[in-house]
Amino acid sequence: xxxxNLQTGLSNLRGxxxxxxxxxxxxxxxxxxxxxxxxxxxxxxxxxxxxxxxxECFRKLGVQIEQKDGEVIVHGKGFDGLMEPSDILDVxxxxxxxxxxxxxxxxxxxxxxxLGDESIAKRPMTRVTKPLAQFGAVINGRNNGxxxxxxxxxxxxxxxxxxxxxxxxxxxxALLFAGLQAEGxxxxxxxxxxxxxxxxxxxxxxxxxxxxxGSISIDGGQSxxxxxxYVPGDISSAAFFLVAGAIIPNSEIHLKNVGLNSTRxxxxxxxxxxxxxxxxxxxxxxxxxxxxxxxxxxxxxxxATVVSGTIIPRLIDEIPIIALLATQAEGxxxxxxxxxxxxxxxxxxxxxxxELKKLxxxxxATPDGMIIKGKTKLKGGSTVSSHGDHRIGMMLxxxxxxxxxxxxxxxxxxxxxxxxxxxxxxxxxx
Ligand code: S3P
Numbered sequence: 350x351x352x353x354n355l356q357t358g359l360s361n362l363r364g365x366x367x368x369x370x371x372x373x374x375x376x377x378x379x380x381x382x383x384x385x386x387x388x389x390x391x392x393x394x395x396x397x398x399x400x401x402x403x404x405e406c407f408r409k410l411g412v413q414i415e416q417k418d419g420e421v422i423v424h425g426k427g428f429d430g431l432m433e434p435s436d437i438l439d440v441x442x443x444x445x446x447x448x449x450x451x452x453x454x455x456x457x458x459x460x461x462x463x464l465g466d467e468s469i470a471k472r473p474m475t476r477v478t479k480p481l482a483q484f485g486a487v488i489n490g491r492n493n494g495x496x497x498x499x500x501x502x503x504x505x506x507x508x509x510x511x512x513x514x515x516x517x518x519x520x521x522x523a524l525l526f527a528g529l530q531a532e533g534x535x536x537x538x539x540x541x542x543x544x545x546x547x548x549x550x551x552x553x554x555x556x557x558x559x560x561x562x563g564s565i566s567i568d569g570g571q572s573x574x575x576x577x578x579y580v581p582g583d584i585s586s587a588a589f590f591l592v593a594g595a596i597i598p599n600s601e602i603h604l605k606n607v608g609l610n611s612t613r614x615x616x617x618x619x620x621x622x623x624x625x626x627x628x629x630x631x632x633x634x635x636x637x638x639x640x641x642x643x644x645x646x647x648x649x650x651x652x653a654t655v656v657s658g659t660i661i662p663r664l665i666d667e668i669p670i671i672a673l674l675a676t677q678a679e680g681x682x683x684x685x686x687x688x689x690x691x692x693x694x695x696x697x698x699x700x701x702x703x704e705l706k707k708l709x710x711x712x713x714a715t716p717d718g719m720i721i722k723g724k725t726k727l728k729g730g731s732t733v734s735s736h737g738d739h740r741i742g743m744m745l746x747x748x749x750x751x752x753x754x755x756x757x758x759x760x761x762x763x764x765x766x767x768x769x770x771x772x773x774x775x776x777x778x779x
Contacts, residue, residue, distance in 0.1 A: 353761040355749035357729055361599035361648075362750075362778040366590065368582025370395035371608050372767050373518070374639065376445045377550050378578045379403045380526070382423025383412040383431065384453065385554045387575030393606075394421040394580055397767045399443035406450060409434040410461075425575055428530050433459030437498070440465040442694065442737075442766050447497070448477045448519040452526030455486035457503040464498045468694050468737055474499060476515065477523045483509040484527045484535075508533035508569050515689065516662045518543035518612075521565065529556065531569035538564045543662045544612045549639065553578065581608035581641040586768045588616050588667045589743045590778075594646035595625045596677040597750055601647045602778060606632070609640040615664030617644075619656055619671055623678050625649040653680030653723060661686050666693075668718075669701045669744040675721035676710045677751070684718035694738040694766075704741060707731040708748055708756065730754035739766040746775065 375395040380403065382389030394400065396416075404414050404421070411432035413424040431453070438461055440446040447463050451474075454461050478486070478494040484506040490499040508531040513520055521537055525547050528535030548565060551558045554573035559566045587607045594602040609617075609631065620627060626649040631642040653675060656664070664671065668690060675682035690697040702714040708729050711722035729752030735742030742764045749756035764771050 350759060352732065352757040352759055355746050355756045355758050356775070356779065357749050357752045357754065357756055359597050359750040359779060362593055362597050363601055364778045365603040365605060366774045366777065367605045368587045368607050369397070369768060369770065370580035371583040372397060372399060372585065373445060373544060374546050374580045374608070375400040376403045376443070376449065377522070377546050378580060379407055379414065379421070379423055380449060380453065381550050381554050381573065382425050382575065383407045383410070384428050385425040385573035385575045386427045387425060389423040389425060389575040390577045391421040391423065392419070392577070392579045395583065395767070397765060397769055398441055399446065399766050402439065402441035402443045403446045406438040406440065406446060409436055409438055427572055428457065431457050434461050437462045437464050440469060442466050442468055444469065444472055444694070445519055447474070447499070449522050449526060451477050451481060451488060451499070451501060452523030454501040454503055455481050455484065455488060456506045456527055456530040459503050461501045461503070462498055463501065470497050473692055476517060476520050480509070480511045480520065480524055481527055483511060484531055486527065506531035508535040510536045512538040513540060516541040516543050518547070518662070522547040525551065525558070525565070525567060528567045528569055529571050534566060534568050536564055536566045541659050541662050542612060544610065546610070546639070581639050582606040583767070584608050584613050584616065585666045587644065588670050589747050589771070590774070591616065591620065591627070591644065591646050592670045592674045593747045593750060595620065595627070595649040595651065596674060598648050601645065604644045604646065606641060607644050609642050612663055615660045616667040616671065618660060619654060619664065620674070622654045623651045623674065625651060651678035653678045653682040655683045657683070657685040661689070665689060666740060669697055669740050670747065672701045672705060672712065672719060672721055673744050673748050676705065676712065676723050676725050676727065678723040680723060682721045682723065685715065687718040688716070690718070695736045695741060697738070697741070700736050700738060700741045701744070704733045704745055705748065707733050708752055727752045728754055729756040732757040732759060734759035735763045736760065737763045739763045739768065743768060743771055746772070
């Protein structure tokens, strides 16, 4: 296996980078473009492997999708324009693709089969298949519908009321896709507010969705109309450079074009609580659109914090890099209420704790999170692994930057799932 020799002992990171498109919004732009009528032009689409898997799945469903001059153009023909695929739909590593597409396929009058990589094969699917069954969906899989391969026997769905047992935007979104094509009304009750890109996009495509305190309702039988989408930069990708700027000495990084949707910006609140030195310059003010801005982050003197409760869904994907940040903060940082980390691309409690320990961090796993003692000098002198998880790979590359000894990274290629030019951006700041 080829190992990547990570840059260590960086004395500063300075300059400006433009953050690549948001993964969640990129997936949804293809899905909505496909089920809407007309031509949807998507600008700043994330050409990462996960989003390319979504494009390939919809091509197999008969949707014409072009990639031209940095834009993606989806020629939608409405829900009825989707056709029975003659081949398996391969979602690769993408949990968002497989979970959201089930909400679409379960209401289409044809058969389809979903398969992904070895990480997807371990990720729980009954969180989507069970509520969809209440809508009348018929989805089978290994272990009573828990694991891939999944087969979907699509049919006319009926709207339902469903209370989510876990806060999950993927489950909510799958049910909204089902509800859009069902007979009658659908209401989803969320234990905590999760990312609302799907709700925003229903409106952008001319649909109606009612968002109340703790619940979301939509009427079935809606038809959507194509629109142009601008995908803001992914705050989950920006997070690696936000933390890099704060923990690497003599640094000042200007992150351009970062999505600042409040359902995603928990890391900003955590960095504030830890005393990080940064400024936010909002660049859009249109309240109906996804908010966007620039962030300038500088080397900071940090203090520990507690990360728990309702903030967790607002920063769930940033916990690996927040754990690294905490190793450089004075005091003990506690992350709790984050059991969901166990069912991400890897068990992120275990992978974060085990890999950061190899570099010299004082970090322990708990049943629902981790405890990190700072401030610790990370040493390195070890081989670490992404375990095939893009966010673990990027976190380790930033961790290596503050190590004194050599660090080698196994499975570097996982990073292209969400940030293909991550190392180019990192090098441009050196
Ligand atoms: C996502 C929702 C989150 C997140 C994932 C993307 C989405 O997953 O971790 O990376 O695009 O809806 P859950 O819904 O499982 O929390």
